[in-house]
Amino acid sequence: MKKEEANIKAYEQNYTTMVPGSFAKKMRTCVIWQLIRFIIINLKMLVVVSKSH
Amino acid sequence: MARLVVLGGGVSGHTAATFAAKWLGSQHEVVVVTPNSKWNWIPSNIWVGVGQMTKEEVTFDLAPVYAKAGITYKQAKAVSINPEGSESKEKPFVTVEFTSEEQAGQSEEIEYDYIINATGPKLNFGATPGLDAGHTVSVCTADHAVHASEELAKSIEKMKNGERQKFLIGTGHGMCTCQGAAFEYIFNIEHEINKAGVRDMADIKWISNESFLGDFGMGGLHMKVGGYAVSSKIFTESLFTERGVDWLIGAHVSKVEEGRIEYELLDGSTGEEEFDFSMLIPPFAGVGLKAYNKAGEDITDTVFAPNGFMKVDANYAAGSYENWKASDWPKTYQNPTYDNMFACGIAFAPPHPISKPMSSPNGTPINPTPPRTGMPSGIIGKAVAHSICDRILKGENAPLHESSMADMGAACVASAGKGFFDGTAAAMTVYPVVPDFEKYPGTGRDTDYTFGEIGLAGHWIKHILHYLFIWKAKLKAGWTMIPE
Ligand SMILES: Cc1cc2nc3c(=O)[nH]c(=O)nc-3n(C[C@H](O)[C@H](O)[C@H](O)COP(=O)(O)OP(=O)(O)OC[C@H]3O[C@@H](n4cnc5c(N)ncnc54)[C@H](O)[C@@H]3O)c2cc1C
Numbered sequence: 001m002k003k004e005e006a007n008i009k010a011y012e013q014n015y016t017t018m019v020p021g022s023f024a025k026k027m028r029t030c031v032i033w034q035l036i037r038f039i040i041i042n043l044k045m046l047v048v049v050s051k052s053h
Numbered sequence: 054m055a056r057l058v059v060l061g062g063g064v065s066g067h068t069a070a071t072f073a074a075k076w077l078g079s080q081h082e083v084v085v086v087t088p089n090s091k092w093n094w095i096p097s098n099i100w101v102g103v104g105q106m107t108k109e110e111v112t113f114d115l116a117p118v119y120a121k122a123g124i125t126y127k128q129a130k131a132v133s134i135n136p137e138g139s140e141s142k143e144k145p146f147v148t149v150e151f152t153s154e155e156q157a158g159q160s161e162e163i164e165y166d167y168i169i170n171a172t173g174p175k176l177n178f179g180a181t182p183g184l185d186a187g188h189t190v191s192v193c194t195a196d197h198a199v200h201a202s203e204e205l206a207k208s209i210e211k212m213k214n215g216e217r218q219k220f221l222i223g224t225g226h227g228m229c230t231c232q233g234a235a236f237e238y239i240f241n242i243e244h245e246i247n248k249a250g251v252r253d254m255a256d257i258k259w260i261s262n263e264s265f266l267g268d269f270g271m272g273g274l275h276m277k278v279g280g281y282a283v284s285s286k287i288f289t290e291s292l293f294t295e296r297g298v299d300w301l302i303g304a305h306v307s308k309v310e311e312g313r314i315e316y317e318l319l320d321g322s323t324g325e326e327e328f329d330f331s332m333l334i335p336p337f338a339g340v341g342l343k344a345y346n347k348a349g350e351d352i353t354d355t356v357f358a359p360n361g362f363m364k365v366d367a368n369y370a371a372g373s374y375e376n377w378k379a380s381d382w383p384k385t386y387q388n389p390t391y392d393n394m395f396a397c398g399i400a401f402a403p404p405h406p407i408s409k410p411m412s413s414p415n416g417t418p419i420n421p422t423p424p425r426t427g428m429p430s431g432i433i434g435k436a437v438a439h440s441i442c443d444r445i446l447k448g449e450n451a452p453l454h455e456s457s458m459a460d461m462g463a464a465c466v467a468s469a470g471k472g473f474f475d476g477t478a479a480a481m482t483v484y485p486v487v488p489d490f491e492k493y494p495g496t497g498r499d500t501d502y503t504f505g506e507i508g509l510a511g512h513w514i515k516h517i518l519h520y521l522f523i524w525k526a527k528l529k530a531g532w533t534m535i536p537e
Contacts, residue, residue, distance in 0.1 A: 007297045017290035025295075028477055028508040038510035041480045045464040045514075048482040048502050049536045052432060052461035 055081045055445045058147055058165040060131045060342075062087030062115055064095070064427050065398025066171030067526055068537060069434035074122045075533070076442040084163060085119060088130040088152040092118070092526055093195050096427060097519050099237045101198035102332070103205060103245045105471045108195045111519075118527055127163070128153040131172065133343040134356065135162075136391040140347065145393070167441045170363045170396040171434060174337035177226075181335070183309030184225045189331040192238055201332060205242065208330045212251035218329040221314065223260035225333030227305030227419035230270045232261055233426070235334050236289075237468045243296050244470025252297075259293065259300040260326065260333075262419050264319060264411055266290050266300055270421035272408045274483050275496040276505040282496060288479075288505065292469070301326070303411070305419045306333060321414035337399065337422065339363070355390055363396035364388060367404035374409050379459035379489035381405065386437050387453060395437045398430035407487055427522075428463045429486055431537025432456055459487040462502055466515040469507060478511030 004019050020028075027033050057077070059070040062085045074083040091112040100106040119126040129149035136145045144164040151159045176193050178185035190201035208218045222239040224232060239259055246255050259266075267273050267289030275282040293300055303319035314333075315325045339361020344352045357363055365388060368381040381404040388394040396402075407423045425433075436456035443451035462484030469477045482504055488497025496503075525535040 004295070007294050013300065014290065014294040017287060017294050019291060019295050029475055031474065031509070034509040034513075037506065037508055038513055041506070041510055041514060044502075044504060045480070045482055048462040048464055048484055049428075051484065051502065052428070052463070053536060 055166040056084060056164065057081070057167045057169070057441055057445070058084045058086060058163055059169045059171060060086050060147065061171035061173055061398070061400065062089070062092060063171065063173045063398065065173070065400070065430040065434035066169065067092060067434075068431045069169050069171060069397060069438040070124055071122055071528060072435050072533075073438040073442055074124045076438070077445060079123055081445055082125060083123075084125040084127060084165075086127045086129050086131050086147070086149050086163070087115070088128065090115060090128055090153065091195075094519060094523050094526070095193075098192045098195055098198040099234065099241055099468055100471055101195055102190075102192040102201040102238060103241045103471070104202040105241075105245075108199050112195050113523065113527060122528055127151070127161070128156070129161070131342055132160075133345060134168065134394070135345050135347075136356070136394055137347040139345070139349060145391075165393075167393045167445070168395070169434075169437055169441070170342070170394070170400045171398050172340040172342065173399045175340045175361065176335045177338045178335040180228075180338075181226045181306055181309060184306070184333060184335060186309065188309050188311050189225065189333045191335070192234065192332060193334070204330060205245070209246065209249050209251060211329075212246070212254035213249070215254075217254050217256070219327060220255060220257045221260060221326055221328035221331040221333075222257070223304075223333060224262050224421075225306045225309065226336040227262045227317075227417055228422050229262055229334050229336045230422040230424045231334050231337070232263060232269050232421060233424065233465070233467055235259075235261065235332065236269070238332055239298060240292070240296065240469035241471065243298060244472070244476075257298045258326065259298055260304050260306065260314075260316065261300075261302055262304060262421055263302050264408070264420065266293065266302055268408050268421060270406070270408055270424040271483070271486065272488055272497070274481075274498060274503055274505075275500055276481070276503055277500045278504070278506070282500045285505070292479075292507065303419055305413070305417050309333070317413055317415065317417055317419070319411055319413055319419050339400065339402075356388060356394070358402035360402065362402035363394075363400055364390075365396050365401045367402065369402070369404055371404055377405060379457075379485070379487055379491065382457050382459040382487050384455040384457045385440060385453040386433060386456075387440075395441065397433040397437045399425045401433075425458070426463055426465060428465070428537055429458050429461060432461060435537060457487075459485050459489055461486060466511050466518065468512065468515050471512065471516075474509070476512035476516075477507055477509060478515045479505055479507045480511035480514055481505035
């Protein structure tokens with residue numbers, strides 16, 4: 001069994017959701033990728049902030 | 054000279070008072086009445102609650118900041134408002150009781166030309182039997198969070214000694230809001246337990262009044278991801294599953310005892326959960342201010358809604374969910390009876406919830422009440438200050454500034470664990486905060502401006518915001534440039 005699927009139990013409430021694979025999880029704390037996301041998220045937030053003031 | 058009195062020096066009141074003092078200058082007076090001597094950046098209480106920050110890092114003394122801003126500061130709590138004055142006083146006034154050690158027991162009647170009620174919530178632990186008895190912890194104030202962190206440390210120690218621990222985190226009543234804070238706390242706890250190397254000794258469970266996971270009191274949200282508009286339910290269930298956190302939703306906690314709670318579910322069934330460590334958010338109510346007319350008669354019902362929050366320009370007669378409209382939400386936050394009285398932040402009475410109201414077959418209401426998070430609270434505080442300053446400086450008919458939660462978006466960063474390299478947070482924007490199903494049929498929101506993702510970048514943003522907002526609240530160089 002893949003590690004990321006360990007918490008899924010057939011026909012329990014977590015059976016119908018999605019779970020991230022190891023690549024998706026790695027990218028979450030990959031510093032270079034997250035630096036890029038940092039810039040993008042900030043820009044997206046600035047747009048919403050500027051629409052709201 | 055005009056006098057503006059601001060009740061409450063929290064996120065909304067502090068924003069309103071500091072901008073008003075800047076715009077009005079020394080010609081007019083701004084008075085802040087607030088019971089605590091310290092300002093608290095409440096969102097970071099989550100990190101205090103897991104021992105990752107100290108109380109000192111999330112609070113600072115208000116007196117020097119108000120002295121610098123030329124604001125008159127009364128460390129006191131407001132108890133009543135006389136919007137028409139009294140038989141012996143021509144002008145409207147607010148009665149306050151001092152809370153500082155030196156002035157404890159003293160009271161004062163402070164006259165005003167304009168008043169802002171920004172008293173936030175009363176943490177209504179008393180609404181659930183046993184929730185106020187110390188069986189559970191809280192992170193709603195910095196002191197509560199310090200205590201929570203001490204209790205968490207004891208649980209971690211027990212797990213290190215081979216004793217299994219059950220953690221129960223969520224909402225402590227069917228009518229709670231602030232699920233976001235509980236969400237942050239449960240994942241920060243999970244992160245710390247993982248770091249301590251005892252994750253396999255912990256059973257972690259979420260309990261909340263949401264009808265679906267990811268409702269967060271705002272009817273959930275759809276985020277644009279990979280070309281799909283994806284419900285927050287999918288993302289939230291995904292995170293819970295990934296981190297091995299069990300969940301129980303649609304739950305009204307009806308009783309809390311030592312190590313045990315009783316609950317009722319939306320389907321009418323009842324049950325109980327045991328716990329070794331529990332943090333349950335209390336329901337919020339207004340702080341219980343009274344109001345009296347000139348003759349001294351009680352007019353609290355005229356000024357305040359039954360939940361204790363102040364009535365403003367909202368449509369309180371919208372009726373059932375099917376009739377709700379985005380336009381029910383207030384725009385100017387002016388009291389409909391007294392036009393020199395405003396409310397902002399959590400203190401204003403919302404027209405109705407955002408999430409669809411639900412109740413169990415036994416008639417127990419179980420649905421989140423509407424959140425008013427930091428960004429809307431700050432924006433509304435500033436808009437109200439702007440309106441009042443215009444009326445003082447340009448004349449009493451100056452148009453009021455508008456700032457409806459149905460027209461504004463919010464940026465929100467929910468921590469899922471602290472750490473410069475291994476921390477994560479869900480960074481989200483939502484536009485508008487209150488869904489507008491006439492403008493955006495379907496999801497109620499503009500999915501071009503509603504997005505979310507979890508990662509280290511979100512954590513960095515959350516950590517930077519901690520410093521940025523404390524900088525702003527201390528009125529340090531460039532504070533006005535930092536958006537609310
Ligand atoms: C644990 C936690 C985490 C949170 N995290 C986030 C987050 O990450 N992002 C976010 O956007 N929001 C977050 N929030 C919500 C945010 O804290 C609130 O939206 C915000 O504080 C509301 O501002 P306010 O000014 O209305 O109320 P408050 O900030 O609570 O301020 C109210 C003030 O009024 C004072 N007061 C009370 N009674 C009286 C009285 N009788 N007279 C005078 N003054 C009085 C209080 O002492 C207080 O200073 C969180 C909340 C909690 C509890």
